[in-house]
Amino acid sequence: MKSSRLLSILLLLQTGGPMTAARLAEELGVSVRTVYRDVESLHAAGVPLYGDAGHRGGYRLLPGHRTRLTGLFAPEAEALVLAGMPGAAEGLGLGPHFADAQLKLRAALPAALREHVDRLRARFLIDAPGWYDEGDETPFLPEVADAVRAGRVLEVRYRRWKEPTDVDRRLEPYGLVLKAGRWYLIAGPGPRTYRVDQVLALTVTDDEAVIPADFDLAAHWRASRTDFHRRLHQGEAVVRISARGAARLTGAAARALAATGTPEPDGWTRATLPVESPRHAHDTFLGLGADVEVLAPEDLRDSIAATVRTLAERYG
Structure with a gap:
């Protein structure tokens, strides 16, 4: 819609400063020729818009001009x-x-x-956390957010999963990410990722945080998420699974079942599923009860069999 595009040009110039026709065309997803025609239309409407030639040139609004736009589609x-x-x-x-x-x-x-x-x-209501997530206590979140906004270095007492669990860290905050109801602080040096709910004590210093000029929070988080999923499943298990068990699979396991599953005469499906650690795989497949049979690897099958024998003895 041309009227919407003209408003977009005004807003881009008003918020982003001078922009070339090529840059405007890229932002709007149109040709440079279309941008030229749109600029002529704005000129005809009396908008104080002009262009500068040269390497640093581009279209700009007259200094002090502000477009007040309250109409939204x-x-x-x-x-x-x-x-x-x-x-x-x-x-x-x-x-x-x-x-x-x-x-x-x-x-x-x-x-x-x-x-x-x-x-x-x-x-419509957005309720992002999962059903079984009661929410993490994040008492220092406002202070962390203030430090991110002000670009101030943090000195924190932080609880991690390995020994020694409670450590002191001096962090340069790069940004905050909310994922599945949990807040994460991306901070240097590194940068590394810290759970805000694991901050035990915090001091906001007067020192200015130095963020690398090429740091992109969204790109960093996408790369971190990709790396997490790559490291998450480092093994495989060959299983036979019933239709009821298959319906309970989610995420990577469900996708692997669809990709590798082979139906068998008894109505079950043989498939190769990704697994995390042996302990996690043991607990996951036990949770499916009699709806799954692990065929390989042998040590995983043996550990599940040993647990089943113990349960049989315990329950008589």
Whole structure:
């Protein structure tokens, strides 16, 4: 829609400064020729927009010019409402500000769109944590968030999983990530990932955190997540599984069943499934009860058989 694209050009120039036609075309997903035509349309509408030639040139708005745009299209208003996470805002100490922002957004909308957004808010609710997650206590989250915003070095007492469990760390905060209801601090040196709920004590210093110029929080988190999944499943198990057991598989195991599963005459399926540690695999397959039989590796099969014999003796 051309009108939406013209508004986008104004907002890009207003928030991002001078931009070349090629850059605008890339941002908008159109051709450079289309950008030229759009700029001519803005000129005709009296928008104080001009272009500079040369290597550092580009289109820009006259200094001091601000475009006040309160009109939103319905999908844009919906996106803002559904993207709002009051739980996250409260955890960061921004609950009242979030409420004020929602109120201002609602007031800026025309009556018809305001009613539409109210209906949407009444019909959709985002509750990210899992059913069995009661939520982690993160008493230092607001202080960590303040340090991230201000770019200040943190001195923390941190509890980790290996000995010695409680350690002192001096951290340069790069960013915060909320994943499945749990907050993670990405911090240098490294950078490394720290669970905010494992911070036992904290001091915000006056020292300025130095973040590498090429650091990209979203890209770093994607790479960390990919590496986590790569290291998560380091082994395989050959199993026979019933239809009931197969229905209980999720994630990587369910995908592996679909990719490697071979139906057998008795209605069961033979498949090769990824596993984590031997202990985790032992507990996982025992949890499926009589709906699975581990065929390999032999040591995993033997450990499950030993546990089953112990259970049989215990329960008579």
